[in-house]
Amino acid sequence: MYHAADYVRGENKTTLVPLKLRSDKVRALNAVIACDDDVLYWGEYRQIRPVRDTLQGMGRVFYGDQDGIWTTYGNAKIADPASFEALLPAGPSRYCNSASGYQCGYGRDANQAYYFDEATSTKHASVIRACKAPDELEVVGGVYARDRKNVYAEGRILKGADAASFERLNAKFARDKNGIWYVGYLVIKSEDLLEPVELM
Numbered sequence: 001m002y003h004a005a006d007y008v009r010g011e012n013k014t015t016l017v018p019l020k021l022r023s024d025k026v027r028a029l030n031a032v033i034a035c036d037d038d039v040l041y042w043g044e045y046r047q048i049r050p051v052r053d054t055l056q057g058m059g060r061v062f063y064g065d066q067d068g069i070w071t072t073y074g075n076a077k078i079a080d081p082a083s084f085e086a087l088l089p090a091g092p093s094r095y096c097n098s099a100s101g102y103q104c105g106y107g108r109d110a111n112q113a114y115y116f117d118e119a120t121s122t123k124h125a126s127v128i129r130a131c132k133a134p135d136e137l138e139v140v141g142g143v144y145a146r147d148r149k150n151v152y153a154e155g156r157i158l159k160g161a162d163a164a165s166f167e168r169l170n171a172k173f174a175r176d177k178n179g180i181w182y183v184g185y186l187v188i189k190s191e192d193l194l195e196p197v198e199l200m
Helices: none
Strands: 002-005 015-018 033-035 040-042 045-047 056-058 062-065 068-070 085-092 103-108 113-117 138-141 144-146 151-153 173-176 179-182 185-189
Antiparallel strands (some): 040 045, 056 062, 062 068, 144 151, 173 179
8 A cells, every 4th residue: 555645755746655554454544544453654654553443534634533532643632532523624724835735623522622733743632712612613614613702713712803704715814894814813904905805
C-alpha cells in the first residue's frame, strides 16, 4: 500500500510513499489514515497508537472510538469519547495555502466543544469554554463555527460578530451584518462597503 504525499523529504512534489501494512488486513479510516491489525499510519507517518477494530475516522483531523479520540499528533484529551462527534466539514487551517496542507476542525462531546488545528504543536484539542451549549455548535466552514449566541474563529469567540447573519465566503474570509471578517478580525465595516463584494 502507498500514500501519495505532496511534500516528502524537502521536495514539494507528489511522491508515492510505501506503507508497511499487511495487504490482506489493511483498511482506511479516512482520506489520510490507514491501518492493519498492528500498525496505523497518518499519511506517511507511522503512529504509536492503539489499533483496534472499533477505530473509525471522524473527518480529517480526528479518529478514535468510545475508548479514546486522537488527533494528528496524539491523544485529543476528549472528556467523553463515547459521545464525541467530529463536526464536518473540517477545513484548511489559516496557516495553509492549499486543501492538502494543515487542516483544522471542530468537535463536541455531551458536555464540551473542541477545536483542533494541525498547524499547532499541541497534541490535544482545545476546549471551547465559551460554548455553553455544545449541542448547538455548527461548522460554518474553514476556521469558523457558531452556536445560537456566538461566532468562533479557531475556537475563540469573534467579539462583535453576529451569529444569525454570519456566513463563510472562503477558507479565511467571512461576512455578517457588521462587515467582512478575516480569520477573526473585522477588516471592513459594513458602512465602508460601497457595494456588495463577492470573494472567490
